[in-house]
Amino acid sequence: MGMSVALEGDARQAALARADEEQALVRKAQAGDRLAFDELVRRYDRDVLRLALNLVRDADEARDVYQESFLRCYRNLQRFRFECSFYTWLYRIVSNVALDHLRRRSTHREEQAPELPDGDGLRHDFFERQAEERASASPEKQLLGQELARQIRDAMKQLSPRERAVFELKHYHGLRLRAIGEMLGTSEETAKNSLFRATKKLRAKLDAVR
Secondary structure, eight states, X not given: OHHXXXXXXXXXXXHHHHHHHHHHHHHHHHTTOHHHHHHHHHHHHHXXXXXXXXXXXXXXXXXXXXXXXXHHHHHTGGGOXXXXXXXXXXXXXXXHHHHHHHXXXXXXXXXXXXXXXXXXXXXXXXXXXXXXXXXOSOHHHHHHHXXXXXXXXXXXXXXXXXXXXXXXXXXXXXXXXXXXXXXXXXXXXXXXXXXXXHHHHHHHHHHHTO
């Protein structure tokens, strides 16, 4: 029991130290230190790209979202007032940029599963990874896993940009609805309603193809 409490205390201390270090980096970047900003980019580049990929589900467009998000972050860094974590503020920018891209996208354009270069831990789209992990070496099960991944991708196309954003942020990035609402410039209740509609649409679509 004593050791468990001590470990929890150490974890809290480490988290506070990381938060203080990040806050110092942000303040340096706000003062014009480009190396400090580069370090912030390095810390969050994979998370930003993962979120962009999950939201727009197109590798080329995700790279555009990634670049535009960090550009907006750099240009607006002076407006960051430490009222939330830098992580939350950055995710808000990425989510809004991605939503803009989704709204501009042709509704009939065919979407492709995003991929990253070989050797990266994000090589496959999230849904494909989950299906592959569930399938054994059995060819029949592998085919079923691939088919499930395709069905989920098709079902995701039925969601509105906001519904998709809320669903992705909640289920694949583990964010709370209150934080999601703040990121998308809306309320927790609106985010909750968007999640409910997204889940209902996905269930109806997947039930229809079974």
